[in-house]
Amino acid sequence: MTKTMSSDDYEQVAKEMRAWLNSQPHLPQDVSDGMLCRFAHSCYYDMEGAKSAADTYFTLRRDYPQLFTDRDPDSPHMKKFISAVNLAHLELSERRKLWIWQLNDPNLEHYELTLDAKFHLLVNDCWFLANEERFYESDIYMLVDFKDIVSIKVFTKLNMLAARVLSKYQREAVPVRLKQLHIVNASFVARKAFALVKKFFSKDVNDMIHFHEANSTTLHNFFNEDELPSDYGGTRPSMKTFMVETMKLINDKRYDKNTN
Known part of the structure; x- marks a missing residue:
């Protein structure tokens, strides 16, 4: 797996992103752990930034089909x-x-x-x-x-x-x-x-x-x-x-x- 975090870190990031996603009824729920962790990685593990990026990503898909x-x-x-x-x-x-x-x-x-x-x-x-x-x-x-x-x-x-x-x-x-x-x-x-x-x-x-x-x-x-x-x-x-x-x-x- 090409990433800098350990498997435990990966699981923790995925868990936090999943909990956030589950609290956002306007967003799709069938998002893979890998994709959720990709948002965190792209934001250098600033989790609030990662959630904002994911929200924008999926909202654009909804609003501009x-x-x-x-x-x-x-x-x-x-x-x-x-x-x-x-x-x-x-x-x-x-x-x-x-x-x-x-x-x-x-x-x-x-x-x-x-x-x-x-x-x-x-x-x-x-x-x-x-x-x-x-x-x-x-x-x-x-x-x-x-x-x-x-x-x-x-x-x-x-x-x-x-x-x-x-x-x-x-x-x-x-x-x-x-x-x-x-x-x-x-x-x-x-x-x-x-x-x-x-x-x-x-x-x-x-x-x-x-x-x-x-x-x-x-x-x-x-x-x-x-x-x-x-x-x-x-x-x-x-x-x-x-x-x-x-x-x-x-x-x-x-x-x-x-x-x-």
Whole structure:
């Protein structure tokens, strides 16, 4: 079990979180011990913070079902969107994890922020289901590749409601230890598009953001070559290869609760 606490500590944390959950009739009760402990871990075992994060996490799912349902990867609207992105979840040294989102839609024909939010949340759900007790010390370094955002057409693809919900999820609810956010291939248009949604993020999250221009090597100031896919000058396989693994994860978990 990849975590810093002992089995006894794990049981105690799960017990306290379970007792709290049982006292919250507005929240779902069929939450695993692993997921409850994930909230505690992500908040560095500040139990009140963990309860607040869990409350926000499940309340968002209840209040914005349009982002957490109708996400079948074989449905026509999701298949079109999925063809436009590559996602990867990579293990790094020192108990770190790197999540990468890469746009692969030069004409932005299939991209929509609402579908992006649906897919992002679906992948998170599937990963949490498959890795309930794998906790990372520096949980996520999120790398977002805006290589295809070079046209002002992107502004027609934005949805402020989806942006607000997704930012609240990242800021207050998702049970991970977010450390850095890297925006790569950051064109002028991509920066302007990001400026429209960054106001929804907290100052702490905005302070984590690092921009990397196209064809620059600044990303290597943060990551070694053996930690990155070949798309970013690394020695690991390509993002296309990792996307195959992501889709396998989704298909393995697609019939589990809360993933469709």
